[in-house]
Amino acid sequence: MTSNLKTSYGNYIERNCTVSITLDKRTSRKDVKVYPLSVRFTISRKRWYHHVGGSYSEKDFSEICNVQTSRSPKFEIKRQWISILGEYSDMLARLNVGHELSLELIRNAITGNGLVSNVNFLTAWQEVIDNLKKEDRYGTAESYQCGLNSFKKILGEDNIKGFKIDKELLSEWNEGMLNGVKRGRKRIGKISDTTRGIYLRVCRVIWNECIRRGYMLNVEYPFSNKRGRDTISIPRGATRKGEFLNVDKMTQLYDLFMEKDYPEQWPCDVTPNVHFSLGLFLAQYLCNGFNLADEAFLTYDDYYYSTGGKAFRFKRKKTTERSEDGAEVIIPIIEPLQNIINDIGAKPEKGALVFPEILKGAETTEEKHRRIQQENQNVRKRLHMICKDIFGWEERISGTWARHSFATNLRNAGVDMQYISESMGHSTQKTVTQLYLSSYPLNKQFEYNSRLLRLEDEPTIDDIPNMTKEQMQALLIKMMSNK
Template structure:
C-alpha cells in the first residue's frame, strides 16, 4: 500500500482551554514521509483516549463516529489516487470536506445529484421528506434547522416523528413516503462508514416504516361503456375523454409516458407503438423492458387528431411538452396536463352518474382489471404493464377493490 492513514492527538501545544487538536496523519510509503492535517477537532488527553477506545462509552460515540467518518473519507480518496500523492489528496480532501455525521448533508448531495440526472420528481419527493423532518425538529422555524446527527435517529426518535405526523393529520401512507428517503440516506451513510451499522434504526426489531396497500379503483365494464358513449359538453371534456381512453387502450399507459411519446416510437405500418416506462428508465437500466402496444382504430384516430404537424422522429407526438423545455418544465407541464384530464374526466363521469372520483390512474387500473377478468394470466398482464418482475404484478393486482375480486370469483365459479 502506498499510504497509511490514522487519527492522532497532537499534544505538542495546548489551546487556551487546555485541549489539543486531533489531526489526520497521512504517511506516504513512496516518499517515506508523513503529513498532519487539521480536522477542526479538539480534545483533552483523557477524552481522546475515551473516544478512540475500541468500545467507547455512549457519551463518546458521536465523536468516535465523526473521527471514523473522516478517516474513512481519507481512505477512500487515497485509494483512488494512482499513484498516491499529497497535492491531489489535499485538493480532494479539503475540497469536499463536509460533515458526514449530518443526515441533511446526505439529503442535499442526493437531491443535487437527482436534479443533475433530470430526476426532478424524485428530487422533489426527497426535498419534501427533508422539509418534513425539519418541521418536526422545529415546527416554529424549520428553516433554522441545519443539522441532524445520524446516531440521533433511533427507534424512539422515529416513533416520535410518526406520532407527530399522525397528530397533525397525516396518514401512514404519507409517513412512509417521507421516511423511505430517510432510510435510503442512512443506508448511504452506513455504506461510507460501517460504524453506523450498530446504530441502524430500521427493520425487524427496530422501527418499521408503515407500508399500506392502496386500494386501486377501476371501472366495471358497464361503466366503461357508459363513459365511452358519453357525449362531452365541450371540447375540453372531449380532449380529456380521448386521452383517458387512449391511456386505457394502450395497456394502461400513464400520462407521463404518453406525453413523452416520440414519432419514432409509432409505426402505423406495423400497427404498434413501443416505449420504455419513464418510471423504470433510471431505476432499472440493466433490465429495461420495451413495451409494445397494439394500435387500434380508436388509438389511431386519437393520435391523428392531436398529433403535432411536425413529424420528425425525435419530436414529441403531442403538444404537451417540447424539446426546448428543461427537465423541470417538462415535469410541470405533464403534471398540469394530467390535472387537466383528471378535472374534465371527473365532470364527464359525474354528469353520467358513474363516479366523481375517477382519475387517470383509473384508466391503468381498469385495463388491468379487464385483462384479468377476461382470463389473461399474470405473466401477460405484467408484460402489458411493463413490470420486470412478476412479484410486482402480483402486488399490483392484490390492491384491487372487493368488487373486482368478486367479479373474478364469479367468473371462475360460474359452473356451480
C-alpha cells in the same frame, strides 16, 4: 532527556490520513505536567485531536509506548491504546470508501458535529435532491423535496443540529406526520399514511447516504418493520385493488368521448379541455396502461411505419431511469385507440410526437416535467367532473387508474398473465420485444386488447335460435379462445 521521549504511538495510515495515539499538549497554561490522551488525525499537515479519556505526563506516555513485557502494569494500558487505535483505524477504513478523507468528515463521523457549521443532515438531503435534478430525475427530486419540507416544517429547521439525527427526533417527525403539530391555533403537517411512508423511505435513503459518506457512524439504525422492536415502522402504501374501472364503465367513458355528449351548462371553454383530458386517459388505458410521461413522449417511430401504422413501440420512462435496457413495450393500435388519436393526436409524421399538446413545446427537462405534472392534475380534476356530473359515480379517478384497469380487466377477461405482465413493461429474463414477437404476434395482441372495451352487445341465450351458422361459429370460436 525530554527530546528522547516518544511522543506518538501507531501512526496508522488510511489513504491520505495518518492516525495515531498522542498527548494533546495544546494549552496556554503554565506548569502543566499532564496532558489529555488523544487520537490525532493528520491530513495535509493539518490536525484534529479527539480526546479518548485519561491524562499522562510525557514521561509516562513514552514509557507506556515502549513497554514490551506483559508482566508490566503499563502493558495493560498499552493494550487498551492498541484497541482504541484499532477501532478508529477500522472506522477510517469504512469511511467514504473510494474517496479521500477530510478532517471535516472524520469529526462528523465521531461527534456528529462538523468543523463547518453549514454542513448537516439537511444540507446532505438537499445535495441528494440537487444531484437527482442534474440526472434529469425531476419526479424523484420532487418527492425528496416534499419530504425535506415536511421534515423542516414539523421539527423546525433551527432544531436540526449537525448530524445528531436519532430515533427520538425521527419519531417526533413521524408522529407529526401522523397527527400533525400545533403551530399557534392551527395544526399542520398531518398527511396520509401513503405519503408518510414515501417521506420515511426518502429519509431512510438520506440516512444511509450519510452513513456511506461517514457523517454518521456508530449510531443506532432507527428503521424497522419487525414487530417487538422499538424502531420506526414505515407504513406500506394503501392497496390499490379497488382503484380500477371495469370494462362497462370504461366503455361508457369511451362512448362519451365519441359522442361528445357533455352537459350544456358547462362553460364553452371547459368542455374542449375536459374532452382532451378524457381522451388522454382513455389512451393511457388502451396503450397498455402506460403513464402520462410515456404518453407525452410517444412518437411515430420506425416501428410504427414498419407495421403499417398498426402498432407503437416505446420504452417505459419509469423503468428506463432505473436500468440501462429499460422495458420495451409494443402497443397494438386497435380501432378505438386510433379514433382517439384521430381526434386529439397529431397526424402521423416520422419522429413526431403523437400527443404534442401534453408538452406544448417545452424544451428543457424541467419544463417537460412540469407540463406532465400539470396535465396529470388536469386529468384528475376533469375526470372527476365527468364521473360526478355525468355518471354520478363516486370514484375519484387519476391516471394510475388506467394502468390498474388495464391489468384487472384483461385478467378478468381470461387473458394470459404473462401477456399482461409483458405488455405493461414488467421486467423479464428476455427483452419484452423478443417475447412479443415469438409468443404474442400482433394479431394476438389485437385480440387481447380488444377485450378492454365492450363495443358490441354480448349475445344472450335467446339470440342463439336466430343466429346464422356463421354467427354461431364465430361465437363458439370466441368462447373457446376465452378459456
